[in-house]
Amino acid sequence: MTTWNESDLMAIGAAEELDLESERGDGTLRAPVTMWVVRAGDRLYVRSVKGVEGPWYRGTRSRHRGRVAVGGVRADVTFHDADPGEYAGVDAAYRTKYGHYPSIVEHVLTETARASTLRLEPR
Known part of the structure; x- marks a missing residue:
């Protein structure tokens, strides 16, 4: 697992929203989706209100890779399913x-949304 540098972790964790682009199977990026992001400890997370059926969440399943952008930070990431112990x-x-x-x-905060919890890790 790769870890965030402190300045990116702080900037992304403090942002009200971020833009997330997931990679398609051919490696190109999908259109950005604006969403909430939270920091828990030294990790960053996103969730789909629609759970695993949410369109942007399904898009992360192709390659488990993408990009996030917020406030001057642009980072290539991998999407990791959070363990229920992290919820x-x-x-x-x-x-x-x-x-x-x-x-x-x-x-x-619903069970549906919890099932889609993704941990963002830099790559």
Whole structure:
């Protein structure tokens, strides 16, 4: 596993949203999708409100690779399925960061959304 450098970890973790592009089977990038991102410890995570049936999530399944961009940081990443043992920390990070959107944040805290939790690792 490759780790984030501290400045990228802080910048991405503090951002309200990031743009995520997943790689198609031929290596080209799909159109960017804007989404929430959270930091739990020294790791970054994203989730699909629609769970594993969400279109952008399904796009990550082709090659498990892509790119994220936020605030001056642009990074090539791999998408790793989070272990269920990571869900509680990710849930807490979503509540802390996005709790000021109470009617929206609850959608990323469902079992459906948890099943799509991806850990972003730099490559």
